[in-house]
Amino acid sequence: MALLLPLLVVFVAFASLTEGVGLLPDGLNAAVGETVMFTTTLTPTEKPFQSVNWSFNFSTAIIIVMNSENIIGPEYEGRITFFTSTASLELRSLTLDDTGEYAVNIIQDGKPHSGRATLVIYEKVSSVSVTSSSTDLVEFSGSVSLSCSASGSSLSFLWLNGSSEVTASDRVQLTDGGSSLTIITVTRSDQGPFRCRVSNPVSTGTSDPVNLSISYGPENINLILSPSQGCFAVGSDISLTCSVGSRPPAQFNWFLNGDQLLDTGSELRLMNVQMSQSGNYSCQAFNSKTLRSQTSQPSTITVLEKISAASVKPSTNLPVEGTSVNLTCEASGSVFTRNWMKDGSDLTPTDNMILSDNNRVLTFDTVNRKDNGEYFCQISNPVSSDGAKYIMIVNYGPENVQIKGPNEINIKDTLKLTCSAESTPSARFTWFLNGTEILNNSAEYIKEEVEFSDSANYTCQAWNNITERTSSSVVHELTVTDQPSGCAAGCIAGILITCCVIFTAAVGGGYYIYKKKFNKNPQKQNTEQEENMYENISITRK
Ligand SMILES: *[C@@H]1O[C@H](CO)[C@@H](O)[C@H](O)[C@H]1NC(C)=O
Numbered sequence: 062m063a064l065l066l067p068l069l070v071v072f073v074a075f076a077s078l079t080e081g082v083g084l085l086p087d088g089l090n091a092a093v094g095e096t097v098m099f100t101t102t103l104t105p106t107e108k109p110f111q112s113v114n115w116s117f118n119f120s121t122a123i124i125i126v127m128n129s130e131n132i133i134g135p136e137y138e139g140r141i142t143f144f145t146s147t148a149s150l151e152l153r154s155l156t157l158d159d160t161g162e163y164a165v166n167i168i169q170d171g172k173p174h175s176g177r178a179t180l181v182i183y184e185k186v187s188s189v190s191v192t193s194s195s196t197d198l199v200e201f202s203g204s205v206s207l208s209c210s211a212s213g214s215s216l217s218f219l220w221l222n223g224s225s226e227v228t229a230s231d232r233v234q235l236t237d238g239g240s241s242l243t244i245i246t247v248t249r250s251d252q253g254p255f256r257c258r259v260s261n262p263v264s265t266g267t268s269d270p271v272n273l274s275i276s277y278g279p280e281n282i283n284l285i286l287s288p289s290q291g292c293f294a295v296g297s298d299i300s301l302t303c304s305v306g307s308r309p310p311a312q313f314n315w316f317l318n319g320d321q322l323l324d325t326g327s328e329l330r331l332m333n334v335q336m337s338q339s340g341n342y343s344c345q346a347f348n349s350k351t352l353r354s355q356t357s358q359p360s361t362i363t364v365l366e367k368i369s370a371a372s373v374k375p376s377t378n379l380p381v382e383g384t385s386v387n388l389t390c391e392a393s394g395s396v397f398t399r400n401w402m403k404d405g406s407d408l409t410p411t412d413n414m415i416l417s418d419n420n421r422v423l424t425f426d427t428v429n430r431k432d433n434g435e436y437f438c439q440i441s442n443p444v445s446s447d448g449a450k451y452i453m454i455v456n457y458g459p460e461n462v463q464i465k466g467p468n469e470i471n472i473k474d475t476l477k478l479t480c481s482a483e484s485t486p487s488a489r490f491t492w493f494l495n496g497t498e499i500l501n502n503s504a505e506y507i508k509e510e511v512e513f514s515d516s517a518n519y520t521c522q523a524w525n526n527i528t529e530r531t532s533s534s535v536v537h538e539l540t541v542t543d544q545p546s547g548c549a550a551g552c553i554a555g556i557l558i559t560c561c562v563i564f565t566a567a568v569g570g571g572y573y574i575y576k577k578k579f580n581k582n583p584q585k586q587n588t589e590q591e592e593n594m595y596e597n598i599s600i601t602r603k
Pocket residue numbers: 065114116119120122125164166
């Protein structure tokens with residue numbers, strides 16, 4: 062014992078400097094059941110050490126080698142192997158009780174060496190599992206606690222959310238040394254998968270993933286029409302799709318003008334639509350977990366019949382100037398708008414026109430020949446359009462009746478008188494000589510080889526078979542002369558002009574009476590009148 066005392070002093074000197082110094086490496090960790098090797102830094106030698114003393118916790122002898130004799134502590138019987146060349150020690154079948162300080166004191170060639178190491182034995186991590194207070198949650202309503210359990214010693218806990226580490230925050234609490242994870246207000250992003258990773262210096266274990274099912278919605282409901290317009294022709298196929306954010310997937314109900322339809326599902330297909338299916342469609346989504354529902358804004362679907370068979374019908378087929386005429390624009394289908402054009406341009410109604418009944422009827426108060434033209438009515442709705450035209454011809458007249466032809470003519474010449482009138486349709490003309498009808502239905506009166514007796518007052522009367530108007534009579538005085546042409550013609554013309562002025566004045570005042578008398582008593586009147594006229598002509602002839 063006395064011999065060992067100085068060695069002990071040396072050892073204590075070493076020990077006071079630092080742990081795990083000298084011949085041995087610093088702290089060692091090992092798991093229960095495993096083997097640990099304390100390897101000295103001595104160069105292997107053939108020559109036996111004078112003495113080696115391995116001890117535990119500075120009290121329990123592990124092995125003492127002296128004079129090539131090994132004394133092994135009873136607790137270490139069969140658990141150790143001593144390496145004679147380096148004085149290293151292997152310790153097997155480790156238990157938690159092996160945790161402590163290991164020291165070795167060696168005397169080699171009279172010189173002391175020593176070493177110290179701390180060994181910590183850990184129980185390996187095992188049976189890592191996570192339990193959750195609930196896995197079926199509703200967003201924003203309530204919290205969830207995940208707790209991690211594991212076997213092993215000196216455990217430390219870490220939570221993984223997917224692949225990233227969970228950190229504590231306002232919403233996320235880590236308690237019980239990190240083994241409990243509490244999410245105060247769950248959100249849809251907290252679905253995980255969550256895993257708990259448990260470790261100590263000798264091992265690590267990770268739990269199975271735990272998924273949280275977090276229900277939410279319905280929200281952001283949106284009703285989409287396809288095609289996207291709101292107006293459809295009868296017979297179209299329309300698809301309405303309801304989209305919504307919801308977990309679990311929402312159940313759908315459909316409404317038309319507030320009345321529930323039988324359809325369910327996120328898509329409503331309307332095939333071969335009819336006008337009766339027009340209305341405001343909306344969808345409602347219901348989440349059976351959150352027990353919340355949401356209803357979309359209504360989408361208005363208008364089903365329209367295509368416009369066909371447009372027509373413009375006049376109130377009369379034969380419009381007569383001065384009367385009232387209606388043009389009525391009609392079509393079958395869903396009529397939205399009517400537009401009128403005249404002769405290819407937009408119609409700008411004039412004073413005598415009125416558009417009424419949403420442009421259905423174009424009324425001419427008193428129709429005028431200026432209203433002639435091509436009227437076009439375009440009927441449109443958002444899905445189609447059609448048009449029809451009507452060509453207006455206003456019937457009028459006869460007016461401005463004129464007789465053209467010579468006022469004097471040589472005997473035996475051919476007489477040609479032409480009567481004209483402004484009239485639609487063309488007027489028919491009737492010729493009278495001295496008050497007696499001589500020709501019907503002809504604009505021209507032709508007489509070959511005139512005689513003196515053809516000198517007379519020729520009268521033309523125009524008649525319009527539509528307006529059923531008869532013009533006033535126009536009288537043309539003709540003188541048959543035997544004088545050759547020359548100065549005489551001029552002289553006669555001069556006289557005639559004078560005569561005509563007098564005559565016209567007379568006709569203006571007297572014709573009405575003339576005609577009336579003639580009509581009442583044609584024969585008698587005729588004779589009187591003819592005589593008068595003839596006298597007149599006779600004068601001029603002289
Ligand atoms: C071995 O060392 C321990 C302490 O390190 C001491 O208590 C013990 O007496 C020593 N044994 C011998 C035989 O030197």
